[in-house]
Amino acid sequence: MKELNEGYVINIQHYSVHDGPGIRTLVFLKGCPLKCRWCSNPESQKNNPELAYNSDKCIGINQCGKCIDVCKYKAIKKFDGKILIDRGHCIQCHKCQDVCPSKSLSVYGKRMTIDEILNIVEKDRMFYSRSGGGLTISGGEPFNQPNFTICLLKMAKERRINTAVETCGYTKWQYLRHGSEFLDTIIFDIKCIDSEKHRKYTGVDNKLILDNFNKLCEVFPEKLKLIRTPIVPEFNDSIEDITEIVDFIKNKPNVEYELLPYHRLGQPKYTYIGKQYIMGEIKLNEEKFKRLEAINTIADKRRSV
CATH class of the missing domain: 3.30.70.20 (Alpha-Beta Plaits)
Incomplete structure (x- = not known):
């Protein structure tokens, strides 16, 4: 079946050091169920080229x-x-x-086969062995193309490639569970605990996301789960917002937490595809971000990892 062997890929990026352990090759897939106001990859939201x-x-x-x-x-x-x-x-x-x-x-976005992707990924294998790196599937949302993503992960493991995925968590549990069987690292976004605020800024509520995270911790306690929160002005840049997330993830097994500062690097792409960047010229307060990072530092000392 084509949906198992072929998928829509936006880009393949080499030599990344911020998306999983070691030096990674990032495969960006098309399609995302969220419409985050600050999205830095707006070209990834639609399913097709x-x-x-x-x-x-x-x-x-x-x-x-x-x-x-x-x-x-x-x-x-x-x-x-x-x-x-x-x-x-x-x-x-x-x-x-x-x-x-x-x-x-x-x-x-272009249609690629799994072999085409992995043949490109394997060109970086020498960097994986030295750094502990490997393949990271990103997007968009990888599980928006669930069968393709799961097969890509499975075949990567058959080639003995270390695997990671960056997910917003908004997918059917059956897809996330099956895919996690072939993952070494799960990079999981938790943007906000308040459901209504989450819906306002991303287009969906967060019940499915939080439920999936809890299930991940129950079914795959041994797997590394890196939780990320992009700090977005006027959305989740308060002490209360980050404290709620820290309290939600604390005492979960093999969990690490990272805050990401808001940026506007993807803003030009909105113009390229005929969209408006509704965040405007808003900027993140650097001092406030440092205070939020301090909450995370305190949480790291008391959280079971």
């Missing part, structure tokens, strides 16, 4: 215009010397990308 346009690379319609000529659906229009994509008419055929000489038009 998505056309992107970087106007800074465009050489202009006076010099080119090939994309306008090739689009049968009139989804590309002239605008201020360059182009504007009418995404209501675009059918994602991506013929415009094929003729774009400047690569200002590109596509986020």
Whole structure:
């Protein structure tokens, strides 16, 4: 079945040292059930390949215009010397990308087989053996393509590759449980304990996420679980928010906790895919972040790991 052997991949990133033990190769998959306001990978949210346009690379319609000529659906229009994509008419055929000489038009997401992915991943094997690294599947949400992700993990273990996954936890327990059988490290986001606030800022409540985390700890107590919280201004940057998360995860087996500072590095990609970055120019207070990290330091001393 194709859903077992083929999936939509956004990017494969080499030499990462922040997404699991050692030096990792990150495979970013398409699709996510959450719509976090601050998402740094907005191109990962939709399930299928998505056309992107970087106007800074465009050489202009006076010099080119090939994309306008090739689009049968009139989804590309002239605008201020360059182009504007009418995404209501675009059918994602991506013929415009094929003729774009400047690569200002590109596509986020392509279909790849498991063998294609693992053959790329294995090129980094020498770094894994020296550092204890391996493959990390990220996204998006890996379990948004559940059967593909599980098969990718299983075949990676058959090749004796250390495995990790970065998950938001919003998936059916059966998928998370099956996938965890082939995982060495589970990187699990817990963004907020307050369900209504979680729904407001991510689009879903967190009951399924918290239930899945509790089940993970019960069924897989021996596996390392790295819990991450992105600290987002006006969402979860209070002492109360982080204390609630610390209290929720404390005394769980083989759990580590990490706070991640909010950033806007993914902001340009919103423009590329025709979306608005609704977080605006808001910034994280560095002093406040340090105070929140201090709560985590105290928690580390009293939590069973």
